[in-house]
Amino acid sequence: MSIVTLSEFIMERQADFPYASGDLSRLLADIGIASKIINHKVNKAGLQDILGAVGTTNIQGETQMKLDVFADNALINAIKWGGQVCGIGSEENDRYFAFDSEVHRKSKYVILFDPLDGSSNIDVNVSIGTIFSIFRRKSSIGDLANVNDFLQSGAEQVAAGYVIYGSSTMLVYTTGHGVNGFTLEPSIGEFCLSHENMQIPADGKIFSVNEGNLYACSSGVREYIDWCKQTDKKSGRPYSGRYIGSLVADFHRNLIKGGIYLYPGTKSSPQGKLRLMYEANPLAFIVEQAGGSATDGQQRIMDIKPKDLHQRTPLIIGSKNMVGKVLELIAAENI
Numbered sequence: 001m002s003i004v005t006l007s008e009f010i011m012e013r014q015a016d017f018p019y020a021s022g023d024l025s026r027l028l029a030d031i032g033i034a035s036k037i038i039n040h041k042v043n044k045a046g047l048q049d050i051l052g053a054v055g056t057t058n059i060q061g062e063t064q065m066k067l068d069v070f071a072d073n074a075l076i077n078a079i080k081w082g083g084q085v086c087g088i089g090s091e092e093n094d095r096y097f098a099f100d101s102e103v104h105r106k107s108k109y110v111i112l113f114d115p116l117d118g119s120s121n122i123d124v125n126v127s128i129g130t131i132f133s134i135f136r137r138k139s140s141i142g143d144l145a146n147v148n149d150f151l152q153s154g155a156e157q158v159a160a161g162y163v164i165y166g167s168s169t170m171l172v173y174t175t176g177h178g179v180n181g182f183t184l185e186p187s188i189g190e191f192c193l194s195h196e197n198m199q200i201p202a203d204g205k206i207f208s209v210n211e212g213n214l215y216a217c218s219s220g221v222r223e224y225i226d227w228c229k230q231t232d233k234k235s236g237r238p239y240s241g242r243y244i245g246s247l248v249a250d251f252h253r254n255l256i257k258g259g260i261y262l263y264p265g266t267k268s269s270p271q272g273k274l275r276l277m278y279e280a281n282p283l284a285f286i287v288e289q290a291g292g293s294a295t296d297g298q299q300r301i302m303d304i305k306p307k308d309l310h311q312r313t314p315l316i317i318g319s320k321n322m323v324g325k326v327l328e329l330i331a332a333e334n335i
Contacts, residue, residue, distance in 0.1 A: 007029055009180065010025045023109065024109065024158065028161075032191055034130075036189065041071075083107065085099070086137055089110070089277065090114075092115060096309060106142060107137075116128055118244075129165060130163040131247075132282060134158050138152070154302030158175065160286055162282065164249060166249065170184070177289075178198075202258075203321045204239075206259030207239050207241055207242075208244070209241070210245070217266055218297070218333060220331070247261070251317065260323060263314065264314045271312045274314075280317075292317070296314045296315065301313065
């Protein structure tokens, strides 16, 4: 059986982008390098002084973990060094970075990322991940990147992906031509193609939601969770409740096995808590390319026009028929 590495696969697929000159391919390769660096540090958690908080908070008001800061710096340095983007937006930073060297000003892309999703679970050794989203810049080549380069709807993404650091380390990405997954082979230090043309089942038997917040959710969402728990042999219900609390881990399991993840708005947080640009958009791109759906409960995630880099959104994402059932119940509550 022949082994196809991430670099080889990216180069083979370069023909999918007749307008590109290899910049996107090199950018994806740089992300792969950064994720190997992060993976190496994650695997040493507990052996080095890398666990715990650094005593600061990010723009979201969340306590920054030491690995959060390490992952953020690793991604920024690797991507900046590669010279394939004119600007970077990170969940950990208040504003975007616009690079002013001549090489960067001539670059065609901007990237946004959540350097370490699920970082509150770091100290208890639960799977965590990196999520990224790539856009073609809107500003003129040669100019400094500006905020409009970043504030694009998810439908304008040219690539998106995530890396999950778990029992094995996997990088999953799409460029709008299907979804492919690569597993890190430690013996050779390379991501190798392991999950080609990933498709999420149209139906699943897993629902992922923080049921502690259900009382504060809409009646449509509450009815859906009750429906999941009802016995119906024909449809295979009751479904199994599986909630890790690490978005990448919950999403990855559902992508492979079929299922739905819900982080709806609540009475205290009607706009939800997940970040549109750093989490919802890239995962929505991936799930749609895999045959699934992603919505905020009212509209398609990738149709939302962002107004702020750190905009939050409700998120319902997963198997197409399961998401459709939620939307059916949400619509019924408004009749």
